[in-house]
Amino acid sequence: MSDSNCGSGGGATTYAQLRIASIFIVLIGSTSGALFPVLAKRTKWLHVPKAVFDFAKYFGSGVIIATAFIHLLSPALGELSSPCLSPAWQQYPYPLALAMLSIFSIFIVELVAFRWGTAKLATLGVRHDAHGHGLGAHSAHGPEGGMPNDDSSSEKIKEDLESAHDHELPELGALGQIIGVFILEFGVLLHSILIGLTLAVDANFITLFVVIVFHQTFEGLGIGTRLAYLQLPKKYNYVAICGALLYGITTPIGIAVGLGVQNTYNPGSTTASIVSGVLDSLSAGILLYTGLVELLAHEFIFNKEMITGSNGHVAYAVSCMLFGCGIMALLGRWA
Template identity: 75%
Template sequence: MSDALNCGQGGGAHSYTSLRIASVFIILVGSGTGALFPVLAKRSSRLRVPDGVFNFAKYFGSGVIIATAFIHLLSPALSELGSPCLSPAWSDYPYALALAMLSLFSIFIVELVAFRWGTAKLSALGVVHDAHGHGLGAHAAHGPENVNPIQLSTNDSLSEKSDPEVAISKKVQDDNPLAQIIGVFILEFGVLLHSLFIGLTLAVDPDFKILFVVIVFHQMFEGLGLGSRLAQLSLSARYRYVPVVAALFYAITTPIGIAAGLGVRETYNPGSTTASIVSGVMDSLSAGILLYTGLVELLAHEFLFSKEMSRASNGKVAYAVICMLFGTGIMALLGRWA
């Protein structure tokens, strides 16, 4: 059975070697462009990117992240942990779904504890926040929810002058950036694991050409989704490097995976027993992280609990939903090939 199914350690493809090497740099540029552009554009006065571009990227990115969780992580995890190369015991229980659920609830518990701790700290300082966590509790980690990224500094200055409580809140947030950095790590962790395994697969997969084209777009769109979230972080000058570093980590992860795959393609087989278990477990855990982030932190907080959206016109809400569905649809379509 092992020979017929190629469950051993060998089996990496040796075709298109030059193009596989070139893909390291091509995907580096594509991933870096998608992740870094929103971050750098928000900080640059020369680019003068319209508000609508940032809004589109934000809602489009939410859809990309959710589709990545379902189509590009959870579905492959079910296949990998259901591989005929694995022991029959792996088929006795839906381990991929269970691991995704475990990951989702783990993130929820961590955020719940952080939120309650943050609430107590803010209450001690006399800062009031609303019931859905739109103050400076744990959810500040995902960026200011009711402020346009380009108008952030102007609005903050006006708010501080007119409302002392806002000034206190902003100071607490700037003095305690740990919550925001943890939020970045949670969002990026699942994306980076996914990107690493994509690179390994691309380096050894026999159907290289189609997979390569799809992954270039996949990484660019996913980078745009991540970058639009990083661009919204409100960090003090001391920690302004964090979004840039996070974007760079994303940009280099898939190229590192490709380079590693090229180095071990004599022995690495993505369909082997060990590779299926490792990849399946990591994809499952990553899916849970992105499902929680996408559905709770992005959709619920930006559409259901957002004061900006509750006051917005039907046209603006419809536009945001369409952008989100467009991002979901594009990434779901790419799942047809990768």
């Protein structure tokens, strides 16, 4: 163990001008990837075919899952097993435990929110699909098919109730979707800050820079498609745009901060390894839960369109997802 590797030290200062330019280049790539699907879905002057949105949606699901495994959980294992850390860190698989803690924490939060929303709807006399096809946190990833058809009298009662409570129901739906998107964005934003800091001080700048530009653009496409499919009341339309912009600026902020502390911040130091390892582990759990439960299961297993659709359509969707996962996993070879 050497002080130069484990102390406070400082980061690399080569390619100074390009490091500064990377703030704006990554900003353009990240923001474009996240904002384009949102604007294309909500504006008339951008006519994007539904097939393109479908591709982006399934591709994005694969990107998010690969990010969790390859770009978060794997680095966390390395960071918390660094020789700079106390031997106590080697006596237990802390990254995996923290990821598991994150998964169950998100599960409990969503379970409570889901039960509260369902109970609230019950007081209004409106039934809720237990698989999340109606209102609740699981609706964050977009529509999955219609509700089962009731008889005419039930439909009449439901219409009357919805008319009587036309303000309360949209508010509940908006809350559920915003919770789901917030959970997804929270995990991604933590990761984005960390990779921005790393890019600013890493010695292998050129390779990492190229990979991160593609990484952030692809990940932004996945986030942006989720935001585009939000079904919110008009007064909440700004949420999707703000979510895309927030994603776009996070990594550039991380790069700027990294450049500001370039002479003192050492990504291999003891403190940096612990902070990065813990945050990467927690973020991995968030994205694993979101990717596997919110996106994968609800887009394929509980999606009426997938259950009754043609084999070709299902195969296309799965192929898009695997393509996104494969591309992001491949980028993990260099970063």
